[in-house]
Amino acid sequence: ARRKLSSIRKTDALTQDGTPIELLANIELPQDAANVLESGAVGVGLFRSEFLFLGRDSLPSEDEQFAAYREVAEATNGAPVTVRTMDLGADKNPRWLNHGAAENPALGLTGVRLCLAEPLMFRAQLRALLRATVYGKIRILFPMINGLGELKQALAQLEYAKKELREENIPFADKVEVGAMIEIPSAALVVGSFVKYVDFLSIGTNDLIQYTLAVDRNDDSVSHLYDPVHPAVLKLISHTIKTATKAGVQVSVCGEMAGDERLTRLLLGMGLRRFSMHPANLLAVKQNVLNSHLDILAPQVARILRSEDPDRIADLLTQLNAGPD
């Protein structure tokens, strides 16, 4: 029987076989952090920090950013807060950024590429984030990484920012956890090279689907082709989860798939133990976690992952979700 969702707000997210699952919130503004714990989440899995940079005429200063990150860190009472460094470009172009119009913005100067092209801007954000680590469990996540070369460059900027703060006697948590988003197919394919450089990985399925299937995530004329359970997408997600798990590196999904209750069992069966989503979806996903037996799911999901036929995948997914609870 389906319990009233609000009654499970405080219930621990354990599967029927007792495996703990971490359910985290995606937020866009510092003030969203205040409601995170209330929503039933155990922390912030994705703070899209670029929203601090949009809708204004100038770049926010390091101090302004520091105040925002500190607010988020303090609002969550020591729960982890994963802050993604600014993911601008593509569909998010602030007025103060003068990089001209790109022919093909989704393939242009976005995410960490833009940050590496503007190292002073990037380091101001990294310094602000490091300073905020004194006030809570801030973790740093780099978006749109396409391979180990870019990951190393982003990490070098972080080391540079740490060195500056040390020289200025400004305190920060030296052991701040660092992660990479896996949202470009190339990154998923070489994720094995990332694991010794990062503390965690976060799969951005929104972009991963877009770039794997060559389907603009915002273009209605091709939305019928935007398929989260396309076998190619599932292979990339599965490979990422398996590689991270084997290496002992935490992995989450922070794209829309994590908050889609029809996909909870599929992701659990692929080995996912951390989901980050819009808080409004959290209790429906938790309900599915509470109803799921990992032992029963595993062979069913293995069958889904072996198929490359979308019709068969759809049938198997229906069976998976209709299974015992």
Ligand code: PEP
């Ligand atoms: C994603 O791409 O899945 C993601 C979480 O980032 P965004 O939706 O902000 O691009």
Ligand code: MG
């Ligand atoms: Mg993305």
